Amino acid sequence: MSFQNYNVPYEVDNNYTKKVAYFSMEFATHQPLKIYSGGLGFLSGSHLRSAYELGQNMIGIGILWKYGYYDQERNQDQTLDVSWNEKIYSFLEDTGIKFQIDVHDHPVWVKAWYLNPDTFKTAPLFLLSTDLPENDYVSQTITHKLYDSNVAAKVAQFILLGVGGAKLVDILNFNPDVYHLNEAHGLSAAFYLYQKYNRNIEEVRKRLVFTTHTPEEAGNEKHDIYLCHKMTYFCGLSIDEVKQLTQDYSDSFNHSLVALRFARLANGVSQLHGEVSREMWGKYSGICPIISITNAQNxxxxxxxxxxxxxxxxxxxxxxxxxxxxxxxxxxxxxxxxxxxxxxxxxxxxxxxxxxxxxxxxxxxxxxxxxxxxxxxxxxxxxxxxxxxxxxxxxxxxxxxxxxxxxxxxxxxxxxxxxxxxxxxxxxxxxxxxxxxxxxxxxxxxxxxxxxxxxxxxxxxxxxxxxxxxxxxxxxxxxxxxxxxxxxxxxxxxxxxxxxxxxxxxxxxxxxxxxxxxxxxxxxxxxxxxxxxxxxxxxxxxxxxxxxxxxx
Structure with a gap:
């Protein structure tokens, strides 16, 4: 099939015509596609299934993890053994799309794979991979392990999901009305859009919404701003420009806080979590309203x-x-x-x-x-x-x-x-x-x-x-x-x-x-x-x- 001027390949219900690109680090759509670790993936997988059932105009953007999360096996004494085994998926379609993004001021090739809605009855899902012969070994490893424990690798994964996902959406000519970040992992998309819209943050804000899943501040991702800058997370902005734009002058880049400042609207994932989030983030200036949409399963x-x-x-x-x-x-x-x-x-x-x-x-x-x-x-x-x-x-x-x-x-x-x-x-x-x-x-x-x-x-x-x-x-x-x-x-x-x-x-x-x-x-x-x-x-x-x- 052609992926130029991409539209969802099923009839869109009139209640759900607004185009949405939904970014998530993990999707649990079905057992054979092992690109998830837990609740976040179960949630996004059910979301894509319901988007399909309701005829919603949505596409998912994720990452094709070569070794998945990990395979849980046993040592000889029955205790836990962690094993990484390569996964192969014949049911994913090759889009033929390849493009480059910058990671650590270095061009990295990205390939897009496609999960057809008919395969598992989900909204369309595009999965990005850097595990390509065109890349050096370190670049290939970006998409090896979900939630890699190496900090630089994790920041690279965030760049791939956000910048790579936003760039793919442009290549598809999907032109979403809404960029939905399911957790802050894909926040680098906002910096890509900021450059795309001539450094007008209001144009970004118009399109960006954010779902937060973490009910305590310490659990939200923070990284050294100098590391993020060195990794090309900010799409060419200087550190001073980033601090000015985000209104955060510390040396620790708080992904969730910046997402709440860049989005026009955010949500917690239960009524209680909405209350906890509003109280938790309320001491910060410039954040968007946080509503509640309680999670559910398909x-x-x-x-x-x-x-x-x-x-x-x-x-x-x-x-x-x-x-x-x-x-x-x-x-x-x-x-x-x-x-x-x-x-x-x-x-x-x-x-x-x-x-x-x-x-x-x-x-x-x-x-x-x-x-x-x-x-x-x-x-x-x-x-x-x-x-x-x-x-x-x-x-x-x-x-x-x-x-x-x-x-x-x-x-x-x-x-x-x-x-x-x-x-x-x-x-x-x-x-x-x-x-x-x-x-x-x-x-x-x-x-x-x-x-x-x-x-x-x-x-x-x-x-x-x-x-x-x-x-x-x-x-x-x-x-x-x-x-x-x-x-x-x-x-x-x-x-x-x-x-x-x-x-x-x-x-x-x-x-x-x-x-x-x-x-x-x-x-x-x-x-x-x-x-x-x-x-x-x-x-x-x-x-x-x-x-x-x-x-x-």
Whole structure:
């Protein structure tokens, strides 16, 4: 196909005619395309699927990571092994487009690959690669590893996504009305546009919107401004010009702060996160308004349609049988990986997501005595599964993963799985009776894994953070640990409070309900499935992006 004067190759709905270029470091569109690490990718993948379903005039701009994020494997003793294996994708189309960008005052060749909307039912996605024979080895490595731990490599990746993506959009003659930065990784696009529009920042601002995902300032990307300048991040501007333009006179370039100053509008990814963001950034002058558009996930892709069908026709026998079968199928994976045979008749807790300190993967096991009692409860038997990928250089998170592996050796009913990507994620949500989520409040901006868990008949049990305050009605469609006065608590006290409440609710409410009043439990499951169906389907979210962000 021709990529000159590119338009989306499906009929655009009249409600969504404004042209949008959506920049993201990662997209989780389907299991075979391993160019994502976690929640940001799951979110952008669902966004592209809903853009396709709704007929939106949007294209995605991302990077084709040669080794993906990494492959999660095991050492001989079952602990975590990090492996980088080359990925090959025959389903991506060669656009024939090659162009150059400057990185470190050096021309680097960029090639554009294309994910056709028909392949995975997404909006069109263009993926950039520097892994070309025309480039020197260092330039080739820019697109080798998602979130490379080398700072210079990471800045180069940001330049590729932003400047390279904006340049590709010009080559395509797509002429977007809106450049949407999903996180600040692609912010260098703003400096490219600044030069394109004769150094008129208002012309950039007219077109730029920004989604922030990070609820604490320390978690936002900052880099030495002299390094960024040396890497050609600023498209020819001097450091003094950059400081004047960004109104930030420090030597640390704060990507999110500058994005908030360059964009005309920004959004947080839950109502709570919007409040946290407005408070967090409110002390800075010149930032754009920050609204809330709560994250969501694509129901068509994620939901178990059979469970919904049985729910909708009131077939409780079919509903229960389907859930039991889904558990049994998922437990084949558990048995294959760990040699442990789990029973579909036993209450199953799953904690599965990216391993990060604030998410507190091992919290339920942090009191050995209570955990031992829970896992040896004869009256209310329990099974627990952990899974998730720590950042490959996050050694505390890797240690936590490995500690859980060692812990699991002591129990037949505890397992830790590897390879947590889209496919395993769906299976584990189907395996779960309870989807456990216990981040430290208010560290989780949104946290969408519980949405897709509910779409597969799992009940959410969570601390009251991210999207949860908008969803859970305790005892009706899920269970929530009530907030304490966290602001006046030490981290230790917060962890102890949450742990005590977790055990209290689990042992006195959840387990008795599951084993002694399954009819009511089933209703809680159904209520969760119903309440997540439309409010937390990404079609609602994709519509709101047009309504509240693009058209505003």
């Amino acid at each position: 129901w068509t892709y994620w939901a178990d349609k059979q469970m919904y069908k049985f729910k909708d026709v009131g077939d409780d026998y079919g509903f229960d049988d389907r859930k039991k079968w889904l558990k049994k199928r998922a437990f084949e994976i558990v048995a294959d990986q760990t040699g442990k045979l789990f029973s579909p008749d036993i209450f199953t807790i799953v904690w599965a997501r990216r391993f990060a300190g604030y998410k507190r993967a091992g919290m339920i096991a942090s009191d050995p005595h209570r955990f031992f009692e829970l896992m040896n409860n004869q009256k209310y038997p329990v099974q627990i599964i952990w899974a998730g990928k720590p950042y490959p250089m996050d050694h505390p998170a890797i240690s936590e993963f490995n500690e859980l592996v060692h812990l699991s050796r002591n129990y037949k009913n505890v397992s830790v799985l590897v390879g947590y990507e889209l496919g395993l994620s769906k299976r584990l949500k189907q395996a779960a009776d309870v989807w456990l989520n216990n981040p430290r409040v208010p560290r989780e901006a949104s946290g969408t894994s519980g949405m897709t868990a509910a779409m597969n008949g799992a009940v959410n049990f969570s601390t009251d953070d991210g999207w949860i305050p908008e969803f859970i009605n305790h005892g009706h469609n899920g269970f929530v640990i009530p907030k304490a006065d966290y602001a006046n608590m030490s981290t230790y006290d917060q962890d102890q409070y949450d742990l005590n409440k977790l055990y209290e609710i689990l042992t006195s409410e959840i387990l008795p309900l599951y084993y002694e009043d399954y009819k009511t439990w089933r209703q809680v499951v159904k209520n969760g499935m119903q309440d997540v169906r439309f409010q937390f389907d990404s079609n609602r979210m994709a519509h709101e992006y047009y309504e509240k962000l693009y058209n505003a």
